[in-house]
Amino acid sequence: MNDQTRALARSLFVSGLSRNEIARQLDLDPATITRWAKAAGLEFDRSATEAAVKAHTIDLAAARIRLAEKMLSASETMLDQIDDEYLVYNFGGKxxxxxxxxxxxxxVEVKRSIVVTAGITFDKLTRIVEKDNGGLEQAVGVLDQIADGFKAAAEKYRSETPSEPE
Structure with a gap:
């Protein structure tokens, strides 16, 4: 950066522009602006970036919870319907x-698939709960409900599956 560019960068800095905006206006790499500011003893206000990162983190956590709720609902529905009538069909022939x-x-294969799907849901929800330390009591309640559902499904599955001859 020459003296004229440094002076222009300083005036843009004083006017409150961000590092990236100064770089765009001067057609420079943002890293160049960072090095110049450090050498000039200047620091950019990063509070807006920090707030944006926090907001994004909260949004991602909320999205994980929404997805977990959908996974849980779908798994519960499948477990609730595991012993209902089942339609089989076929297209074909000449x-x-x-x-x-x-x-x-x-x-049995379909029931096994339902139990495996519910198990995957349980695993994923457990990982989400481990990452999110907020709402722990509510999450533990949900996991207890899932565990009870697994236990009931396993008992039904065991009672319907013929034992192998010895």
């Missing part, structure tokens, strides 16, 4: 027909 049949409950 006439491209549609055939369907309603089973009294879902096949």
């Amino acid at each position: 006439d491209n027909t549609y055939e369907e049949h309603t089973l009294t409950s879902a096949p």
